[in-house]
Amino acid sequence: MNPSDIRVFGFGGAGCRFADALAAATGGRLAVWAADTDFSALSALANVPKTCTHVIGDTYFGNGSGGQVSAVRAKALAETEKMRAALDGVSLAVAVAGLAGGTGAGALPVFLETARERNVRTLVFAVKPFRMEGVERLRAAATAAQSIASLGDVRVFPSNDDLAGASGQTTLVEALGRASARLVEGLALFWRLCADPGFLHLSAESLSSIATEGRGEAEFAVAEAAGPGRLEAALSELWDAPGLGLRRRSSGARAALVGVIGGDDLLLSEVGAVSRSFETSFPASFPLRLSTVSDPSADGSLRIVAFLFRNWQSAEREEAEAAEAARQAGISESRPGERQDPLVDARGRRMPGRFDSVAGTFVGGENLDIPTYIRRNLRIDAT
Amino acid sequence: MTSDLVSVLEVGTTRTALLAGRAAEGGGIEVAAFAEQETTGMRKGCVAEPDYVARAVRTVRETAETQLRGGEIVDAALVCSLGETSCEPIRGEVPVSGEDGRVDDEDVRRAREALAAEVPSVPGRHVLGDAMSLFFTLDGNNEEVREPRDMSAGKLAMHGMALSVNEDAWDLLCDSVARGGLNVNFELFSGIAAAVGCLSPQKMEDGTLCLCLGGGTTCWCAYRRRHPIAAGAIPVGGDHVTNDLLSAFRPGSALLAGRLKTEFGRADPDAVDPASRIQMPQDVGGTGRTVGERAVAQVIHARLDETLRLVKADLESRGVLPWLGGGVVVAGGGALMPGVDALVSRTFGAPCEHARLNTGIPELDGRPELNAAIWGGLCKAIRNQRREAARNAAGGVKGFFRKLFSQEGEKE
Numbered sequence: 001m002n003p004s005d006i007r008v009f010g011f012g013g014a015g016c017r018f019a020d021a022l023a024a025a026t027g028g029r030l031a032v033w034a035a036d037t038d039f040s041a042l043s044a045l046a047n048v049p050k051t052c053t054h055v056i057g058d059t060y061f062g063n064g065s066g067g068q069v070s071a072v073r074a075k076a077l078a079e080t081e082k083m084r085a086a087l088d089g090v091s092l093a094v095a096v097a098g099l100a101g102g103t104g105a106g107a108l109p110v111f112l113e114t115a116r117e118r119n120v121r122t123l124v125f126a127v128k129p130f131r132m133e134g135v136e137r138l139r140a141a142a143t144a145a146q147s148i149a150s151l152g153d154v155r156v157f158p159s160n161d162d163l164a165g166a167s168g169q170t171t172l173v174e175a176l177g178r179a180s181a182r183l184v185e186g187l188a189l190f191w192r193l194c195a196d197p198g199f200l201h202l203s204a205e206s207l208s209s210i211a212t213e214g215r216g217e218a219e220f221a222v223a224e225a226a227g228p229g230r231l232e233a234a235l236s237e238l239w240d241a242p243g244l245g246l247r248r249r250s251s252g253a254r255a256a257l258v259g260v261i262g263g264d265d266l267l268l269s270e271v272g273a274v275s276r277s278f279e280t281s282f283p284a285s286f287p288l289r290l291s292t293v294s295d296p297s298a299d300g301s302l303r304i305v306a307f308l309f310r311n312w313q314s315a316e317r318e319e320a321e322a323a324e325a326a327r328q329a330g331i332s333e334s335r336p337g338e339r340q341d342p343l344v345d346a347r348g349r350r351m352p353g354r355f356d357s358v359a360g361t362f363v364g365g366e367n368l369d370i371p372t373y374i375r376r377n378l379r380i381d382a383t
Numbered sequence: 384m385t386s387d388l389v390s391v392l393e394v395g396t397t398r399t400a401l402l403a404g405r406a407a408e409g410g411g412i413e414v415a416a417f418a419e420q421e422t423t424g425m426r427k428g429c430v431a432e433p434d435y436v437a438r439a440v441r442t443v444r445e446t447a448e449t450q451l452r453g454g455e456i457v458d459a460a461l462v463c464s465l466g467e468t469s470c471e472p473i474r475g476e477v478p479v480s481g482e483d484g485r486v487d488d489e490d491v492r493r494a495r496e497a498l499a500a501e502v503p504s505v506p507g508r509h510v511l512g513d514a515m516s517l518f519f520t521l522d523g524n525n526e527e528v529r530e531p532r533d534m535s536a537g538k539l540a541m542h543g544m545a546l547s548v549n550e551d552a553w554d555l556l557c558d559s560v561a562r563g564g565l566n567v568n569f570e571l572f573s574g575i576a577a578a579v580g581c582l583s584p585q586k587m588e589d590g591t592l593c594l595c596l597g598g599g600t601t602c603w604c605a606y607r608r609r610h611p612i613a614a615g616a617i618p619v620g621g622d623h624v625t626n627d628l629l630s631a632f633r634p635g636s637a638l639l640a641g642r643l644k645t646e647f648g649r650a651d652p653d654a655v656d657p658a659s660r661i662q663m664p665q666d667v668g669g670t671g672r673t674v675g676e677r678a679v680a681q682v683i684h685a686r687l688d689e690t691l692r693l694v695k696a697d698l699e700s701r702g703v704l705p706w707l708g709g710g711v712v713v714a715g716g717g718a719l720m721p722g723v724d725a726l727v728s729r730t731f732g733a734p735c736e737h738a739r740l741n742t743g744i745p746e747l748d749g750r751p752e753l754n755a756a757i758w759g760g761l762c763k764a765i766r767n768q769r770r771e772a773a774r775n776a777a778g779g780v781k782g783f784f785r786k787l788f789s790q791e792g793e794k795e
Contacts, residue, residue: 251699252700355427355622369623371630372623373627376685382678
């Protein structure tokens with residue numbers, strides 16, 4: 001997989017603006033696609049090629065969704081061919097949307113289902129509204145979050161309050177701008193981990209593997225500092241910043257992906273200090289994937305982007321090698337990520353399972369009634 | 384002189400059992416009847432087919448009554464987890480109003496009331512047995528006090544634990560039990576019952592996790608300083624192992640998958656020779672087939688490992704893991720799986736041992752993993768009966784503490 005196989009998909013007003021800003025932040029190198037019900041908003045996107053935009057639902061005349069999540073979903077379901085076409089050649093889809101409105105909440109689940117059908121890895125950023133937006137929008141966002149709880153590979157649910165790191169003295173304009181900027185900055189840094197050269201380069205294949213191993217919810221943080229004392233300042237922001245600070249969100253984390261971006265003056269000790277800050281915060285067995293990017297234009301500054309995964313299943317490489325000739329008895333070989341009814345054999349006959357008559361057990365977005373070995377992509381020699 | 388008969392009913396996903404006994408002279412327990420029956424109407428700890436559950440309850444009741452030689456069992460304490468049980472610490476605090484600033488009976492009574500007032504009332508949730516009072520603290524100190532009377536303090540706080548289950552599931556279970564001819568007069572979380580049944584007083588003091596690997600649910604209770612510090616349940620259990628085997632190896636039915644699990648299952652694939660093969664259980668007339676023993680163990684290990692990590696995650700979130708110096712004690716049918724203790728030990732980083740009972744009843748002591756919860760339930764129910772009798776004899780307010788558990792940690 002090449003970095004060009006990664007694409008950002010923005011849904012709804014907020015998602016499309018994020019996608020547009022990401023395209024600008026990466027100098028157009030990061031492919032983006034934007035879908036909205038508001039034709040005017042789509043037209044205003046300066047950095048997304050018009051061929052990479054899509055108006056959902058002609059009958060709305062492109063005037064927005066009016067917050068009608070169900071209607072947007074119905075329209076999106078009727079237009080999945082557009083999504084499939086946009087997913088051609090994509091191995092990792094980064095989906096971004098705001099959850100409080102209608103378009104993002106309605107279209108995002110449809111997109112994630114479509115991506116799953118096509119075996120495309122997904123990284124989801126579903127942004128929750130500011131608390132000051134009121135109970136109705138918060139409730140709508142919570143409902144939307146629930147609808148994607150079992151979709152997508154890695155799901156991040158930052159709130160605008162956390163992204164803005166706002167205090168009582170922050171103006172509304174500042175908060176809106178900072179929230180948007182922090183998310184765009186973090187996603188751009190994340191993409192650069194595999195697009196730009198570095199000593200500990202994050203290959204696209206590694207990224208895909210991480211999306212599989214870390215399937216579930218994740219936390220996200222970004223930090224940047226420059227000049228003398230940049231290391232301490234960046235680490236302080238990474239761990240203790242209001243809102244996105246990892247320290248108060250690290251409980252229950254099972255693995256981390258950390259990217260360090262610096263210029264030619266990036267010190268070995270600085271990278272080591274970043275790594276140590278995670279090692280001292282988590283148990284010795286805590287999986288830590290570290291990546292670095294060298295950017296001469298970043299001389300003098302230090303940037304860190306981090307993901308904390310709440311679920312983690314290391315790839316069982318020994319079983320994978322031994323299971324090269326293995327297959328599930330009676331089932332055609334399935335690729336990782338493909339969801340099949342585990343009790344249906346090659347002839348289409350379904351064996352009654354123990355939990356057919358009861359509701360599923362969902363923990364962390366996963367249906368635990370689905371066999372663990374399937375959800376962990378373990379190849380079992382059942383012959 | 385013995386007390387009245389006390390009965391405990393355990394309705395599990397795999398087994399329904401009823402144990403009846405009396406408080407004996409000298410503080411012991413005299414077991415009067417024990418009956419068990421396979422359960423078929425439960426899934427993941429909840430009632431899926433009420434008729435089948437009612438039938439199982441009726442069967443064990445009638446069998447136990449036969450053992451009592453004509454005695455009748457009308458009421459029973461109910462031991463259950465109902466798939467998912469959540470645990471919330473609660474605290475009620477009152478100013479000390481006793482003379483000279485010393486805690487007196489009235490202060491203790493008010494503290495219990497304050498604790499009861501803190502029991503959460505969440506729509507759709509039923510709190511088991513109301514508040515469970517655990518210990519006291521004085522003036523906001525962290526030091527736990529078991530008997531605060533006559534101690535000087537400005538404020539007295541009573542700490543407790545509220546365990547809640549899904550209300551609909553609870554109502555359905557009680558209805559099924561009623562249709563089986565029993566009235567529920569006492570409610571007890573199976574994780575705590577198992578801990579009371581198999582943890583020694585020293586283990587309760589040191590900090591020990593009792594982990595019950597049941598057929599439909601996995602429940603747990605951690606004890607320290609002789610009272611629970613964490614408890615919970617998730618609707619994942621041995622049935623999930625069976626279902627995983629059914630999916631992976633297609634033995635033909637869930638029944639055969641269950642036999643594959645019980646006859647050949649192991650939780651430690653690394654201990655299995657990769658070349659070892661086992662004969663798949665089959666129905667009469669079925670064609671024999673072999674499968675790799677290690678593959679079976681891999682499927683089982685994956686499920687059990689995931690389940691244990693979920694338990695561990697809960698305990699980690701509560702900050703309980705560092706306090707488990709006494710290790711882990713496993714109970715439930717899942718504890719019988721070879722290799723489980725090693726897996727548990729590795730997951731929690733603590734020594735693991737199997738539950739043991741010393742009731743004097745061979746039917747109970749012979750299978751301690753399966754009977755720890757029901758035995759512990761009987762212990763608690765009789766203890767509760769003794770306390771109520773003592774309060775009534777002392778002229779206390781009759782029934783005032785009826786729905787409140789007394790302080791935990793005292794073992795029969």
